[in-house]
Amino acid sequence: MRSSFRKAYLLLSPSLFWLTLFLVIPVLFIAVISFTTNGDFGRIIYEFSTDAYSSAFSSLYAKVIWQSIWWALLATIVCLVIAYPFAYFIANAGKWKNILLLLVMVPFWTNLLIRLYAWIILLNNQGVVNNFLIKLGFIDEPLALMYSPGGVILGLVYGFLPFMILPIYSSIEQLDKTYLEASEDLGAGPVRTFLSITLPLTFPGILAGFIITFVPAISVFVVTDLFTGGKLLMVGNVIRDAFLVEMNWQLGAALSLLLMILVLLSLMIFMRFTSRKDRKLLI
Amino acid sequence: MSVQMVRLENVIKEFDDSIVVDNLSLDIRAGEFLTLLGPSGCGKTTTLRMIAGFEKPTTGKILLNGKQVDDMEPYKREVNTVFQSYSLFPHMTVFDNVAFGLKMKKVGKEEIKERVTKALKLVQLEEYGNRKPKQLSGGQQQRIAIARAIVNNPKVLLLDEPLGALDLKLRKQMQLELKHLQQTLNITFIYVTHDQEEALTMSDRIVVMNKGKIEQIGQPVEIYERPQTRFVADFIGQTNIIEGTVSEINGDLATMEFAGQTIQIPNANHVELNEEVFISVRPEKMKVSRTPFEGAINLKGTFKEKIYVGSVTKIVVTMPNGKNLTINESHDKIEDLTDTSDELFVSWKPIHSVVLKK
Numbered sequence: 216m217r218s219s220f221r222k223a224y225l226l227l228s229p230s231l232f233w234l235t236l237f238l239v240i241p242v243l244f245i246a247v248i249s250f251t252t253n254g255d256f257g258r259i260i261y262e263f264s265t266d267a268y269s270s271a272f273s274s275l276y277a278k279v280i281w282q283s284i285w286w287a288l289l290a291t292i293v294c295l296v297i298a299y300p301f302a303y304f305i306a307n308a309g310k311w312k313n314i315l316l317l318l319v320m321v322p323f324w325t326n327l328l329i330r331l332y333a334w335i336i337l338l339n340n341q342g343v344v345n346n347f348l349i350k351l352g353f354i355d356e357p358l359a360l361m362y363s364p365g366g367v368i369l370g371l372v373y374g375f376l377p378f379m380i381l382p383i384y385s386s387i388e389q390l391d392k393t394y395l396e397a398s399e400d401l402g403a404g405p406v407r408t409f410l411s412i413t414l415p416l417t418f419p420g421i422l423a424g425f426i427i428t429f430v431p432a433i434s435v436f437v438v439t440d441l442f443t444g445g446k447l448l449m450v451g452n453v454i455r456d457a458f459l460v461e462m463n464w465q466l467g468a469a470l471s472l473l474l475m476i477l478v479l480l481s482l483m484i485f486m487r488f489t490s491r492k493d494r495k496l497l498i
Numbered sequence: 499m500s501v502q503m504v505r506l507e508n509v510i511k512e513f514d515d516s517i518v519v520d521n522l523s524l525d526i527r528a529g530e531f532l533t534l535l536g537p538s539g540c541g542k543t544t545t546l547r548m549i550a551g552f553e554k555p556t557t558g559k560i561l562l563n564g565k566q567v568d569d570m571e572p573y574k575r576e577v578n579t580v581f582q583s584y585s586l587f588p589h590m591t592v593f594d595n596v597a598f599g600l601k602m603k604k605v606g607k608e609e610i611k612e613r614v615t616k617a618l619k620l621v622q623l624e625e626y627g628n629r630k631p632k633q634l635s636g637g638q639q640q641r642i643a644i645a646r647a648i649v650n651n652p653k654v655l656l657l658d659e660p661l662g663a664l665d666l667k668l669r670k671q672m673q674l675e676l677k678h679l680q681q682t683l684n685i686t687f688i689y690v691t692h693d694q695e696e697a698l699t700m701s702d703r704i705v706v707m708n709k710g711k712i713e714q715i716g717q718p719v720e721i722y723e724r725p726q727t728r729f730v731a732d733f734i735g736q737t738n739i740i741e742g743t744v745s746e747i748n749g750d751l752a753t754m755e756f757a758g759q760t761i762q763i764p765n766a767n768h769v770e771l772n773e774e775v776f777i778s779v780r781p782e783k784m785k786v787s788r789t790p791f792e793g794a795i796n797l798k799g800t801f802k803e804k805i806y807v808g809s810v811t812k813i814v815v816t817m818p819n820g821k822n823l824t825i826n827e828s829h830d831k832i833e834d835l836t837d838t839s840d841e842l843f844v845s846w847k848p849i850h851s852v853v854l855k856k
């Protein structure tokens with residue numbers, strides 16, 4: 216027993232080493248920094264202080280954090296509502312399956328920043344959509360398509376939709392079709408079969424999609440930057456500004472840590488409701 | 499009395515230009531245990547799936563209880579299936595699995611509980627209602643799959659190799675239990691297997707299929723004792739196929755020439771003079787001895803080998819033309835057979851020669 220444990224550790228040691236070097240140590244750094252005192256021009260004074268946390272929980276930042284959670288959650292839900300039927304369609308598309316999947320993945324190969332710029336051209340006050348609507352006489356004034364929470368949600372949904380589609384697709388794809396036949400055989404029509412069999416059995420895919428959409432959506436800052444010119448903020452913007460603009464590393468570190476805890480919590484929820492096999496959907 | 503429960507009329511099923519079920523016509527009586535038997539790929543599952551509604555016949559008609567169902571969705575047919583892989587819903591308990599069909603029919607809660615409990619009792623698993631399918635053994639899952647189907651009181655139960663995944667002993671036991679269940683509930687069973695022994699044990703009638711076509715339909719005894727085609731004789735049990743030419747016809751009997759000797763055959767199939775015919779003779783109908791038997795067919799040959807297989811010993815005798823015949827004898831009768839140059843007579847009664855269609 217003991218020796219096989221030792222062997223396992225020996226085999227694991229290279230990955231444990233890199234994991235420690237690139238993950239554990241930086242996180243520890245952040246944790247330590249978040250409890251230090253802020254000096255001028257971002258100097259770190261190694262005196263214990265919880266100032267960073269008091270400001271992180273102050274109404275100003277707490278509001279941004281809640282807003283981020285809310286927006287990311289909303290965007291994730293919109294993604295889910297769009298992605299499930301889409302993934303279902305792809306999984307049943309027969310010979311078109313691979314082409315459709317490819318189309319879902321193509322955006323991954325272009326930077327999100329560049330793709331968001333393309334949206335700006337469309338959604339701008341002088342953009343294609345507004346011009347079109349004005350010309351048709353539906354509106355007199357351009358709509359603030361971008362400079363609103365709605366715009367942020369749109370950007371987030373656009374940016375992370377493929378993350379939602381892929382795990383849901385693969386869970387639908389892996390679903391043993393004889394369960395569906397068994398359900399039909401027992402007298403359940405297509406709708407009942409979907410609700411009683413397909414949906415519960417693809418729930419791990421939904422959960423996985425939820426996590427891998429929600430996690431990047433809550434921390435991203437390019438969407439708010441580009442779509443609202445920094446007028447609306449998500450926690451990602453605040454963290455970046457704390458580090459780079461305000462030179463308040465303590466606040467940045469504290470906010471980062473809080474975000475990380477949030478992510479860990481959602482992962483734990485995922486683990487709680489899924490089996491080992493289902494977790495592969497995350498990767 | 500014998501109501502037609504399922505009727506297939508000239509059913510043809512093609513998959514991408516290949517004909518999988520070829521002009522199948524079949525009447526299945528209410529309460530009958532009918533088995534579709536045939537080698538892998540002969541179209542058994544496809545036939546079953548057409549009756550259940552998962553596949554549509556390319557041409558032809560299917561009638562359930564007198565009603566044409568070609569365009570009826572599977573969930574509207576009064577038919578239930580026991581799938582080969584059981585397909586128990588993994589996210590539901592055993593109870594909920596069995597209750598599923600009743601819930602779909604909007605049966606009341608109390609009645610569901612009552613009927614599910616009864617069905618679970620029938621398959622002797624009433625204490626397992628709260629388990630998930632994964633927590634059951636293969637044999638138990640198999641029984642739950644049966645309970646899930648019969649709880650709906652279907653008119654017809656379709657079973658696709660339901661015992662395929664079980665070990666031999668459990669399979670034998672389940673065969674008897676299933677047969678018993680079918681007789682108690684008086685449901686029409688359409689049972690698919692490629693195990694001929696299973697088919698012979700359980701069925702009222704057997705449909706032997708080959709390459710999408712019916713080779714022979716009959717009771718187990720007919721199929722085994724009077725196979726009509728070479729395929730059926732070969733596929734069901736072991737047999738000796740002997741090929742010869744008809745040299746004489748005399749009323750109910752005919753004579754055929756084989757390896758310079760003569761064999762009397764029953765002339766039930768009305769053979770013609772000089773016709774090439776095949777006959778099948780089961781190894782257990784033949785005897786070996788050093789002297790010919792009175793009033794029997796006696797073929798002279800040389801002893802080749804004997805193989806002890808437990809219940810019997812198989813003796814292989816080589817005919818003058820090189821053809822080997824296999825005979826089953828009880829072990830003690832032939833202990834002295836050792837010399838490979840021994841001259842032996844292989845004997846059987848003329849009525850045990852079964853003339854085959856080509």
Ligand SMILES: Nc1ncnc2c1ncn2[C@@H]1O[C@H](COP(=O)(O)OP(=O)(O)OP(=O)(O)O)[C@@H](O)[C@H]1O
Pocket residue numbers: 513514518536537538539540541542543544545692
């Ligand atoms: N959906 C399908 N598409 C194309 N060909 C199919 C399809 N289903 C079955 N076939 C073909 O039809 C033939 C008969 O298949 P079927 O499953 O009915 O055989 P079977 O008698 O049940 O065999 P087994 O004993 O191996 O289960 C096979 O050659 C199979 O490849």
Ligand SMILES: [Mg+2]
Pocket residue numbers: 542543544
């Ligand atoms: Mg099959």
